[in-house]
Amino acid sequence: MFCYGLVKRVVDVILALFALLIAFFPAVILLLIAKIQFGKALFVQERLGHKETIFLIYKVKSLGPNHELTPFWIRVRSLGLDEIPQLWNILKGDLSWVGPRPLLPEYLQHYTEAQKRRHLVVPGIFGWSQLHQMQKILTWEERLALDVAYVEKKSFLFDSQIFIRSVFLLLTKARKNASDFERFGT
Numbered sequence: 001m002f003c004y005g006l007v008k009r010v011v012d013v014i015l016a017l018f019a020l021l022i023a024f025f026p027a028v029i030l031l032l033i034a035k036i037q038f039g040k041a042l043f044v045q046e047r048l049g050h051k052e053t054i055f056l057i058y059k060v061k062s063l064g065p066n067h068e069l070t071p072f073w074i075r076v077r078s079l080g081l082d083e084i085p086q087l088w089n090i091l092k093g094d095l096s097w098v099g100p101r102p103l104l105p106e107y108l109q110h111y112t113e114a115q116k117r118r119h120l121v122v123p124g125i126f127g128w129s130q131l132h133q134m135q136k137i138l139t140w141e142e143r144l145a146l147d148v149a150y151v152e153k154k155s156f157l158f159d160s161q162i163f164i165r166s167v168f169l170l171l172t173k174a175r176k177n178a179s180d181f182e183r184f185g186t
Contacts, residue, residue, distance in 0.1 A: 007156055012097055016090040027060070027084040030076065034061040042085060047102035050122045054105055055094040058085035080170055086125055098159040099124030100147035111144070118147035121154060126166035134169045 031041040043061040046054050060082040062073040069077070076082050089095040095102070102123035108116070129146035132138055138146070150158075 004154070004156060008096060008159065009093070011156075012090050015097055016087045020087050023081075023084045023087070026081060030060045030081060030084070038064065043082075046105055047123070048105045048108060048119065049094055049102055050119060052108065052116070052119045055089070055092075055102075057094070057102060058088055059083055060085060083125060090125070093122070096122040096124045098126050098162045100127045100150060101125075101130050114148060115144040117151050118144065120151050126163055128162055131162055131166050131169070134166065 035041040038061045040061050043059045043063070044056050045059075047057045049055045060076070062077055062082045063069060073082075086095055090097065099121050100118040100123050111118075127147065128150035129138065129143040132146055133143065150162075
């Protein structure tokens with residue numbers, strides 16, 4: 001397990017640095033547009049991470065004051081470009097490329113003991129449940145069950161499969177995942 005964690009961390013950092021090289025200019029442009037349009041470039045929110053620790057997650061601000069989305073920001077979000085600042089979260093070690101998606105701390109009270117196992121690993125940008133969610137809307141119970149299944153099955157090969165399939169789906173199809181503002185249990 002030690003080897004898996006070390007290899008995963010090294011791969012996370014190398015891929016994040018490579019992605020930053022590619023995404024730097026698009027990120028700067030999106031951040032400038034957001035700053036001009038909304039007065040703030042970043043959306044910062046508390047999320048629940050590894051071992052139930054709270055950390056700050058970063059996204060490009062894409063919602064207006066009443067949570068409205070313009071067609072431009074809908075497209076940006078459908079491509080996941082609003083999540084470029086999360087490369088910083090990967091470099092800090094708050095996130096991995098692959099792992100259960102970090103949810104809001106307020107959701108913890110709704111988890112069963114089995115579902116809390118999702119916090120035994122570092123959360124990720126891409127996850128087993130998110131891969132399924134890109135293809136079909138899932139219930140919370142289905143999503144959390146897939147997160148726990150990931151924890152039990154995790155390996156470098158499994159992570160690689162999730163990463164490659166997620167990137168492929170992201171680049172070839174519109175995501176069907178729920179809004180960031182969906183509330184637990186709805």
